[in-house]
Amino acid sequence: MKEEHSTDYAIKLDIFEGPLDLLLYLIKKNEIDIYNIPVALITEQYLQYLKMIKSLNLDLAGEYLVMASTLIHIKSKMLLPEPEEPEEEEEEDPRAELVRQLLEYQAFKEAATNLGERPLLERDVFTRAAFLPEETEKSTATEEELIEVSIFELIEAFHRLVSRIDKKELLEIDLEKMSLTDIINDIMERLANEKNLTFDELLGEKKERWRIIYTFLALLELVKLRMVKAYQTSAFGVIRIFPAVES
Amino acid sequence: MENIKSIIEALILASEAPLVLEKIYAILPETEKTQIKEAVDQLIAEYKERQGGICLQEVAGGLQFRTRPELGDWVKKLKSTKPASLSSAALETLAIVAYRQPIVKSEIESIRGVDVGYQLKVLLEKKLVRIVGRKDVPGKPIIYGTTKRFLEVFNLKDLSELPTLRELKELHEQPETIEDYSNS
Numbered sequence: 001m002k003e004e005h006s007t008d009y010a011i012k013l014d015i016f017e018g019p020l021d022l023l024l025y026l027i028k029k030n031e032i033d034i035y036n037i038p039v040a041l042i043t044e045q046y047l048q049y050l051k052m053i054k055s056l057n058l059d060l061a062g063e064y065l066v067m068a069s070t071l072i073h074i075k076s077k078m079l080l081p082e083p084e085e086p087e088e089e090e091e092e093d094p095r096a097e098l099v100r101q102l103l104e105y106q107a108f109k110e111a112a113t114n115l116g117e118r119p120l121l122e123r124d125v126f127t128r129a130a131f132l133p134e135e136t137e138k139s140t141a142t143e144e145e146l147i148e149v150s151i152f153e154l155i156e157a158f159h160r161l162v163s164r165i166d167k168k169e170l171l172e173i174d175l176e177k178m179s180l181t182d183i184i185n186d187i188m189e190r191l192a193n194e195k196n197l198t199f200d201e202l203l204g205e206k207k208e209r210w211r212i213i214y215t216f217l218a219l220l221e222l223v224k225l226r227m228v229k230a231y232q233t234s235a236f237g238v239i240r241i242f243p244a245v246e247s
Numbered sequence: 248m249e250n251i252k253s254i255i256e257a258l259i260l261a262s263e264a265p266l267v268l269e270k271i272y273a274i275l276p277e278t279e280k281t282q283i284k285e286a287v288d289q290l291i292a293e294y295k296e297r298q299g300g301i302c303l304q305e306v307a308g309g310l311q312f313r314t315r316p317e318l319g320d321w322v323k324k325l326k327s328t329k330p331a332s333l334s335s336a337a338l339e340t341l342a343i344v345a346y347r348q349p350i351v352k353s354e355i356e357s358i359r360g361v362d363v364g365y366q367l368k369v370l371l372e373k374k375l376v377r378i379v380g381r382k383d384v385p386g387k388p389i390i391y392g393t394t395k396r397f398l399e400v401f402n403l404k405d406l407s408e409l410p411t412l413r414e415l416k417e418l419h420e421q422p423e424t425i426e427d428y429s430n431s
Contacts, residue, residue, distance in 0.1 A: 017335060017336050017339060017359065017361065018359055018360040018361035019360050019361070020359070020360040021360075061361065061362075063360055063361045063362070067360070101357075101358075101360070104358055105358060105359065105360065107412045107413050108339055108342050108343050108346070108358060108359075108412070109339060110412075110413060111342040111345075111346060111409075111410070111412055112335065112338040112339040112341070112342040113338075114410055115338055115341065115342055115345070115401060116333070116335075116338050118401050118402050118403075119316035119319070119402045120400060120401065120402070121313075121399055121400045121401075121402065122326075122400075123319065123323075123332075124316045124319035125302075125304075125313040125314050125315075125316050125319065125402060126313065126314045126319075126322045126326070127311055127312065127313055127314075128260065128312060
């Protein structure tokens with residue numbers, strides 16, 4: 001019989017939400033009237049349960065021990081003989097406070113179950129899908145599997161960019177503005193801060209032709225030196241540049 | 248009348264959040280409020296009558312189109328996101344906050360008999376519970392209450408729609424003041 005009990009508890013281990021929950025379970029299992037709890041029996045079973053948790057080396061929350069001492073306290077009070085002459089105030093049943101607590105907890109446990117059974121948003125009922133803001137689009141893109149990009153795709157991205165810029169600007173070339181080393185340093189510095197960047201982001205607002213070329217050359221150099229890696233999520237997708245070694 | 252009904256129907260569809268009556272009043276200032284209310288009731292009745300895939304629901308004090316609960320399994324297949332699930336510990340904590348708000352942590356713990364710090368954190372993160380203020384007692388504990396989001400997620404028109412707690416009436420004589428917080 002004892003054996004059977006302990007396995008019974010073992011299955012239930014995880015699902016008790018606390019000492020009150022455990023007590024309610026014991027009351028239900030023994031088919032006890034909650035207003036007339038046989039404290040000795042319940043205390044014994046309660047302590048048996050605590051012993052089992054300990055034997056399984058599971059953490060025993062302090063609340064369980066507090067309840068154990070409460071139960072023992074009630075039990076001892078009930079063992080005391082009733083005073084022959086009733087005192088001025090009628091002595092309250094030592095179980096009253098515990099019963100009140102159990103009933104209250106039981107009511108909320110029921111309420112919680114009812115709440116969980118309601119048609120829940122995004123589980124049972126749905127609203128019209130909201131327009132996806134840009135932010136979520138971006139975050140899902142990074143979750144996609146990354147494909148390694150070849151030099152040719154980098155070149156293609158470069159071509160696309162060049163074809164987009166204003167023809168007038170194509171004529172304004174100033175080779176003195178910056179050296180390749182500067183751009184390389186700039187790229188590495190930004191990658192260290194941002195973790196990953198697209199070609200577009202690398203250029204920012206400054207889309208002069210010389211800068212595009214220099215940035216592109218710098219990238220080619222960096223890829224060759226294996227200082228950066230280029231990935232894209234799909235063919236013709238946005239190419240992302242990652243630092244080769246996480247700093 | 249037919250026209251007003253159509254306008255309201257369109258407004259509800261286009262609204263991001265549950266559409267409150269006040270907003271409809273503001274958009275249709277020429278129309279009597281009673282007439283608008285009547286049109287809304289008619290719309291709700293029409294959707295109920297139709298028994299289609301869409302329900303016109305009163306949630307969180309407003310009106311919103313929602314899919315019929317029975318069709319949830321189908322709609323789920325369309326969605327890639329998993330619904331946020333709550334543990335029974337979190338649900339119990341939420342129920343206590345919902346029925347007893349405004350409430351402080353120690354009061355919740357005396358009902359549940361265990362620490363609820365973590366559960367409250369989860370509920371705050373999911374925006375189902377919010378900090379209402381601080382109680383003017385030593386230590387100035389934080390007072391918690393439910394949010395509008397709570398009503399939306401649990402498909403409730405307002406807090407008075409929560410089913411009454413069993414056996415709690417006899418335990419607590421003081422009148423419940425749940426309605427007072429329905430629009431906060």
